[in-house]
Amino acid sequence: MIKLTTPISKSDRLSLKSGDEVLLSGIIYTARDAAHKKILDYLKSKQESPFEFDGQVVYYVGPTPAKPGYPIGSCGPTSSYRMDPFSVELMPRGLKIMIGKGDRSENFKDILKQTQSVYLVAIGGIGALLAKSVLKSEVIAYPELQSEAIHRLEVKDFPCIVAYDAYGNDVFHK
Amino acid sequence: MLTIPKDKLIQAVKDMAIDANINLDQSVVKKLKAALKKETDRLPINVLENIISNQDIARNEHLPICQDTGIAVFLVEIGYELSFEYDLEAALTEGIRQAYIEGYLRKSVVDHPLKRKNTLDNTPPIIHMKLVVGDQLTLHFAPKGAGSENMSRLAMLTPGAGKQGVVDFVLETVRLAGGKPCPPIIIGVGIGGNFEKSALIAKEALFRPLEDQAEDPVDRELESELLEAVNNLDIGPMALGGKTTCLAVKVNSYPCHIASLPVACNIQCHAARKTHVTLKGEHND
Structure with a gap:
């Protein structure tokens, strides 16, 4: 089991191998369909990024509302392929680590290899268990998107598996 | 009144x-535990153990x-x-x-x-x-959930395509879906009727008790054939390899037009x- 803390250095990123099990700690950011669209619209209109992506981790999740006394509700990954058209724009701008579930497009894999990015998966459908690794959650952008707003999560030993490493190796069986 | x-x-x-x-139904938990016993590789074992542990946490802490x-x-x-x-x-x-x-x-x-x-x-x-x-x-x-629903498909086959056409379509659907619908999945198959009827009976198939079998012997045979064929695809839990891609296949059929063979494949994730x-x-x- 590999332990990593964000922001993740280039050498740590490049040392990951497809199939590795990783426990992630530190700050990660949530974004899914609607937030990605907003980020990309911003990029296109302002010609600059609304966020600094270097070394950061984006997690594709829309959590359930937190019950009183809990930092977050259930928070497992959503399918990543829907973010492919956005990710291929963001990887060249510095976003190098993404967490989601399921396989992604050939175009995504090409850009991933070119930019030496890494795609991790969390196990889908285990949102109650994954919530135990989240210490803190706050909405930092697009609150109008509700569960799809960008949340800043503080995680401790959040379990992931390396799906595509920076060299394009693929863990999935098809 | x-x-x-x-x-x-x-x-x-x-x-x-x-x-x-x-609260995940115990019939699903039982299938997941049986699946875990069959797996031998590190990643599928990890996935199934976490899935089983997750439903315990959800039940005990009253979380989705x-x-x-x-x-x-x-x-x-x-x-x-x-x-x-x-x-x-x-x-x-x-x-x-x-x-x-x-x-x-x-x-x-x-x-x-x-x-x-x-x-x-x-x-x-x-x-x-x-x-x-x-x-x-x-x-x-x-x-x-949308993860599995989005991977569902419908085709209007020709009668000549027959049973093999149905099998091929279901296998193609599962292959295209890969890890996206959160396998191990449950598959609801609707054959016959017309365009909308095939989709509706596929959905109804997912509502059948997990342990039952189709009443019609042809549908029943198709269920066991498809289950075996899908589990031989080596997709496995979350597509990380292994023996368990599918927990159950449910086939519902309905009479149809002489020129038609509609088939709908509705996918359900393991959080069934x-x-x-x-x-x-x-x-x-």
Whole structure:
């Protein structure tokens, strides 16, 4: 089991191998369909990024509302392929680590290899268990998107598996 | 006049929607535990252990099993001896609204597929009603997540394609889906009817008890053949390899046109949440 803390250095990123099990700690950011669209619209209109992506981790999740006394509700990954058209724009701008579930497009894999990015998966459908690794959650952008707003999560030993490493190796069986 | 009091119906809907999202049916847990025993590799074992552990955590801490608490789907069987002096669909909708707001469930419904404004209470539900004999109202409810629903497909095959055409279509659907619908999956297959009927009976197939078998011997044989063929694809839990891609295949069939062979393949993730309740008609006088 590999332990990593964000922001993740280039050498740590490049040392990951497809199939590795990783426990992630530190700050990660949530974004899914609607937030990605907003980020990309911003990029296109302002010609600059609304966020600094270097070394950061984006997690594709829309959590359930937190019950009183809990930092977050259930928070497992959503399918990543829907973010492919956005990710291929963001990887060249510095976003190098993404967490989601399921396989992604050939175009995504090409850009991933070119930019030496890494795609991790969390196990889908285990949102109650994954919530135990989240210490803190706050909405930092697009609150109008509700569960799809960008949340800043503080995680401790959040379990992931390396799906595509920076060299394009693929863990999935098809 | 026999009816179901409106307040009682709304409460029943609210309770069942919250319960279904939190407590995974034991028939699914049993299948998952049996699947874990068959796996030998590190990653599929890890995935199944976590899935089993997750449903325990959800049950004990009263948390949703999955953050995708779905769009609400109802199959409603209305005994024709019942009558209603209120809008039944509005009452089901109200039960869902209360469940998703008060039960800390995610609101995952937008008002229009292109305008995409969240309705903020997970309404409206999708409701299929049919009249049946008797004086009872049975509600079958499933919170259907998009991960698996998005991987579902429908094809209008030619009669000449026959059984092999159906098998090929289902296998192709599962291969294209890969890890996206959160395998191990359950597959509802609808063959026959017409375009919309095949989709509806595929959905109804997912509501069948996990342990049952199709009544028709041809459908029953297709279920076991498909289960074996899908599990030989080596996709495995979350597509990380292994022996368990599918927990069960359910085939429903219906008569069809001489020129048609519709086939619908509705996929359900391993968080196979569903429940049902039967309410007996009460005298309203």
